[in-house]
Amino acid sequence: MGRKKTIISPTLEDILKDVGEQIRLARLRRKITTTMLAERADISRVTLRKVENGESGVTLGVVANVLFCLGLEKDLLLLAGDDPLGRRLQDAELTHTKQRVAKRSQ
Numbered sequence: 001m002g003r004k005k006t007i008i009s010p011t012l013e014d015i016l017k018d019v020g021e022q023i024r025l026a027r028l029r030r031k032i033t034t035t036m037l038a039e040r041a042d043i044s045r046v047t048l049r050k051v052e053n054g055e056s057g058v059t060l061g062v063v064a065n066v067l068f069c070l071g072l073e074k075d076l077l078l079l080a081g082d083d084p085l086g087r088r089l090q091d092a093e094l095t096h097t098k099q100r101v102a103k104r105s106q
Helices: 010-029 034-041 045-053 060-069 073-078 084-104
Strands: none
Touching: 010 045, 010 060, 034 045, 034 060, 045 060, 060 073
16 A cells, blocks of 8 residues: 655645755755765655655655755744744734733723
8 A cells, every 4th residue: 555645735836846946056055966965864866856856745854854964954943933823813812811801800
């Protein structure tokens, strides 16, 4: 029985392709060959190609390891760090809670 293929939206496909391209450009800027990076990340060149092509089946751990080998592991901390929608929802909840507390004390 084969692995279940995850279906992702075209928008996410485009984003993953952009991420892969950015990883590829980072490798090229450092003048590191695919063979060298694959060896350092302890993955095959085929898997590295999948990372650089932005294929959705690559695990986050593999991507993190490639970023680490490029010295870019801290970029992972930027994921979802700025969450304006979440902050607005949180603020709305806090405001709503304050109003309920104020009404109870009246």
